[in-house]
Amino acid sequence: MESFGTRLRAATDRLGPLCVGVDPHPGLLAAWGLPDSVEGLASFSETVVAALAGRVAVVKPQSAFYEQYGSRGIAILESTVAQCRAAGSLVLLDVKRGDIGSTVRAYAAAYLDPARPLAADALTVAPYLGTGALEPVFAAAHAHSAGVFVLALTSNPEGASVQHARTADGRTVAQAVIDDAARRNAGATPLGDVGLVIGATIGDTGHTLTNVNGPLLAPGMGAQGGTAAGLRAVFGDALPAVLPSYSRQVLGAGPSVAALRAAAESVRDDCAAVLRG
């Protein structure tokens, strides 16, 4: 199989630069006329698959919204991931895992080994036990042609207190995470497999993103206030690597399949105009 970076570039070239998050909030279930139950979760997920699978480059299910329903929720997540992949979208599982290396190895197997029931194309990880502790997940990603997105500068206002703190060598924690990704992606074409999560809401923080050579996932679009026009201030010269991510703004258009598709196409076109000039 081709590398994740190659597959991601092909998907965004074909379908446009857009990631849609699948976040079945109880409030969204209610707005769609669905119960806050496993049945409601299943119906919500089926509609999202019908509307968007194979039509957007990347689908990003938020694991937490499935986990809260226990094993039946996880079963629906497995089915949603598999259907989106089969339809031709890449699936980035938003699980934000991170632990000591020996445990991270199990997370890597759970989410990236194609023989496992919850295998996706990529996952999100948290680097706060040290990027070195994530080594098994980078190795698994390489072995399975998968991707890893490391939290660097998150979209929530609380993130800066940790991410802007200085390390012993004077860099911020975030810059150390960014530089680690750049080192891992060096020389990859067209794009490395190690992505970063950089919130669309953070403005110009003075971090250097131009050498990453990997995808830059930009959550926080729409509901959290991030805009297509605002991406330039956050990403500067790194704009071509940005993958904007919307959840509630697109999902709020449901449950009509046609309206969900139209909402996704609208934000995709707004972003493409900025990212591709």
Ligand SMILES: O=c1ccn([C@@H]2O[C@H](COP(=O)(O)O)[C@@H](O)[C@H]2O)c(=O)[nH]1
């Ligand atoms: O920095 C981050 C990292 C991840 N997220 C996740 O993205 C979605 C955002 O949902 P919206 O409805 O578009 O606000 C959600 O799953 C978060 O956990 C993030 O927001 N910021």
